[in-house]
Amino acid sequence: MDKFDYMIASLELAREELKRDEKSKNSNPEDFGSYNEYLNSLQCTNKTFVKENLRNVARIAFRLAREI
Template identity: 45%
Template sequence: MNTGEKIDYMIQCLKVAKEEYEYETERYKHECSEDYDWLNKHHITNKALIRENLRNVARMGFQVANEVK
């Protein structure tokens, strides 16, 4: 993978983490509404997915930082 591809990979990981986080905040905002039941049945926030994507960005970031001259 070249540096550009690594940066694109980090961007995609950040997008996944952000979307999952935004889903979580939206889910708890509507906790008392009718939509909560539908959201709860169809998607469960995956906090491990958020953590792992952020860790991947950190690992790849260190590699890219060392490659840049």
């Protein structure tokens, strides 16, 4: 069960990172009090983080499938 929990947590982290990216793309400078606040709200999505989480989930799922 620990491997399943790890896979779920990894998928949740990847989803949150992608949600943050979508929110960043849809943000508008007029929604913030100053331009500096707007710039601070923009963060680059760590695509490598998302890819690695998905790869780890795939590896663990493959191992679990062989164990069953």
